[in-house]
Amino acid sequence: MKESSRKQGAASPCAACKLLRRRCAQDCVFSPYFPADEPQKFANVHRVFGASNVNKMLQELPIHQRGDAVSSMVYEANARVRDPVYGCVGAISSLQQQIDVLQAQLALAQAEVVHLRVRQSTNFPGHGLCPDSPSSSGSPSSKQVSPQDNKGMFSHMDIVDEASLGESMWSC
Amino acid sequence: MSRERERFEEIGKKIKREADAWPHQMAGIRRPMSGPPGTLNTITPCAACKLLRRRCAQECPFSPYFSPHEPHKFASVHKVFGASNVSKMLMEVPESQRADAANSLVYEANVRLRDPVYGCMGAISALQQQVQALQAELTAVRSEILKYKQREAVATLIVPSNSQVAGFHNSGGVSVIAPPPQRPTTPPQPTTAHPPSPSSCVFSQPTTRDLEYGNIESENNYFG
Numbered sequence: 001m002k003e004s005s006r007k008q009g010a011a012s013p014c015a016a017c018k019l020l021r022r023r024c025a026q027d028c029v030f031s032p033y034f035p036a037d038e039p040q041k042f043a044n045v046h047r048v049f050g051a052s053n054v055n056k057m058l059q060e061l062p063i064h065q066r067g068d069a070v071s072s073m074v075y076e077a078n079a080r081v082r083d084p085v086y087g088c089v090g091a092i093s094s095l096q097q098q099i100d101v102l103q104a105q106l107a108l109a110q111a112e113v114v115h116l117r118v119r120q121s122t123n124f125p126g127h128g129l130c131p132d133s134p135s136s137s138g139s140p141s142s143k144q145v146s147p148q149d150n151k152g153m154f155s156h157m158d159i160v161d162e163a164s165l166g167e168s169m170w171s172c
Numbered sequence: 173m174s175r176e177r178e179r180f181e182e183i184g185k186k187i188k189r190e191a192d193a194w195p196h197q198m199a200g201i202r203r204p205m206s207g208p209p210g211t212l213n214t215i216t217p218c219a220a221c222k223l224l225r226r227r228c229a230q231e232c233p234f235s236p237y238f239s240p241h242e243p244h245k246f247a248s249v250h251k252v253f254g255a256s257n258v259s260k261m262l263m264e265v266p267e268s269q270r271a272d273a274a275n276s277l278v279y280e281a282n283v284r285l286r287d288p289v290y291g292c293m294g295a296i297s298a299l300q301q302q303v304q305a306l307q308a309e310l311t312a313v314r315s316e317i318l319k320y321k322q323r324e325a326v327a328t329l330i331v332p333s334n335s336q337v338a339g340f341h342n343s344g345g346v347s348v349i350a351p352p353p354q355r356p357t358t359p360p361q362p363t364t365a366h367p368p369s370p371s372s373c374v375f376s377q378p379t380t381r382d383l384e385y386g387n388i389e390s391e392n393n394y395f396g
Contacts (some may be wrong), residue, residue, distance in 0.1 A: 088292035
């Protein structure tokens with residue numbers, strides 16, 4: 001008892017050593033991450049992964065990454081305790097389904113933008129004095145006599161180009 | 173062909189070894205064996221009992237879910253969770269859901285082995301970022317659709333006055349005076365390597381459904 005007290009100092013055991021009823025040494029692997037005031041945190045990790053497995057996994061990692069590893073193991077253990085059948089896989093599956101839905105909606109929206117863009121470029125020759133050539137959008141602007149109308153047409157072309165550039169930026 | 177013969181020889185050796193060990197086990201353990209000894213010896217052990225080098229009994233908790241043809245599945249689960257923990261966790265769920273539980277444990281173990289630091293939490297974080305990016309892109313595209321439709325509405329108002337020269341000139345003036353507003357460009361969201369802390373993650377319980385491990389494995393974008 002006296003030797004034990006001297007060796008430990010005044011430090012109380014961590015949550016892991018308290019649960020496992022063993023002496024908490026100076027170089028205990030668990031003590032930096034499982035303080036005594038959070039017993040449930042280690043209890044769940046111990047229940048899902050097992051103390052020896054957690055010890056082994058932490059030993060294999062560099063010290064500066066052990067905190068993140070413990071956080072992720074705590075998260076997964078809590079998920080497994082909460083949902084014993086699917087655990088984290090339930091959340092992963094749900095997110096993957098959400099991604100599938102969003103990708104489908106995005107494809108529809110992008111197709112609609114292309115459709116609207118084509119329709120508006122077709123409508124541009126309607127403003128000109130030569131409706132007989134709708135396929136060529138450059139032709140009406142070149143035949144325009146009034147500089148004011150030419151400026152308006154050119155402004156529209158700029159907007160279309162800018163939209164196209166924005167689209168390529170988003171698709172990256 | 174040769175592999176089948178090797179397997180058959182292996183089974184033969186196993187039967188012979190078990191037959192040799194029979195009296196020793198009886199003397200040492202002194203517990204009654206269920207059924208005739210021949211029945212037990214002919215059963216092929218599951219992946220778990222093969223890895224742990226023990227006899228695969230009729231009531232083995234692992235045998236329905238860990239086939240001897242897929243030894244890597246149990247190997248990963250054993251390394252991450254431990255055999256006793258896996259057995260305990262399987263026994264805690266109803267029998268009709270143990271196959272799903274076993275598959276999800278295999279999946280999580282594989283993710284943990286590939287990423288010993290972040291594990292499934294890293295995969296979840298990456299998926300959450302992907303969801304946010306897709307939502308932002310969808311919002312931008314829908315905003316662009318609205319602008320196109322507004323522009324079409326304005327063009328529709330101008331069309332009736334197009335028949336006369338004076339009207340055409342007036343429409344030109346309108347387009348110059350009120351140019352359509354330019355679309356604001358939103359920069360793409362930066363991806364942070366550090367996943368959020370567990371307390372900030374929202375864990376939503378999925379509704380009851382059949383979970384296919386193969387589909388999730390193939391669809392997972394986390395491993396590129």
